[in-house]
Amino acid sequence: MRVLVIPASKYGGTAEIGRAMAKTLREHRLDVDVSQPEHMFDLAPYDGHIVGSALYLGNWLPQARSFVEEYAEGLRRKPTWLFSSGPLGPARPEEPMSDEVLAQLMDQSGATEHRLFSGKLTLDRLSRTDRFVARWVGAADGDYREWDDIEAWAEGIAKSLVPPSERLIDGIGGRATR
Template identity: 40%
Template sequence: MRVLVVVASKHRATAEIGDAIVAELRAAGLQVRRVSPAEVRTFAGVDAVVLGSAVYMTQWMESMRALVARHADVLRRLPVWVFSSGLAGVAAGGEVPDPARASALVRGIEPSGYAAFKGRLDPGALGLRERAVTRLGSAAEGDYREWDTIRAWAREVAGELLAHAPAERPLLLR
């Protein structure tokens, strides 16, 4: 089963989450590739998709929003899982609101599942404007990503895919 993981990440934190998801899906025996939204021309030959984006100012990155809008018809016909990353500073155990749930664009592709993961805020990686915005919003710096939660979600996605995989198709295609 061929899975395409598409990740929009500005400062690598969300890309690293995408890499952890790819590792779990591969460990389950799926053929997986991670790309950025700019690299996607078509979803031909793909059996399932995972879409993930960093969240800025309560929205997914523009590159991911544009990809979903451009390919909505195809994405509605594929099994799709969605995740958001960001909102650094959410208290441990605190609920992370997921902007994807509120987005008509994302709801329109009817994803099989959602996840919202805490992110990382490294002021040293930010530009002047970004640092100003994070100061105004009193965002706490640090790495709040919960790797066990991320990996567990990826294993759930893999389990759902394997449960519905056609029997005649080999699953291990590295």
């Protein structure tokens, strides 16, 4: 079974989330390709898709929105999951994604679920404009990504794609007999 993971990222934090998901999926015997949304894709070989984006000013990055729009038909043909990465800690000064934006992405992609994960911010690495906005909303440096949650979510996806007879038994490489 083959899965395509598309994490749209501006400063690398969401790309790392995509790679962590891919690692978990591979541990469950799935073939995984991780790619940026700007590339050209043939979705036909894939049995599932995970599409995600960092949140900026309450929305997905433009390249991630364009990807979902352009490949909507292909995405809807196979199971698809969406995720966003953004909130920066308990203070949460940043904007949430609007219900309308999310509803449109879900509708276009036919996704079964959308999951919001916390993000990461390194003020020194931001462009001047982004740093200005981040300071303006009171966002502070920090890595709030919850790796256990990210892995658990990817594991749930793997289990829904891999038939029980194909799953590892206790991670030792055998095949389940029931």
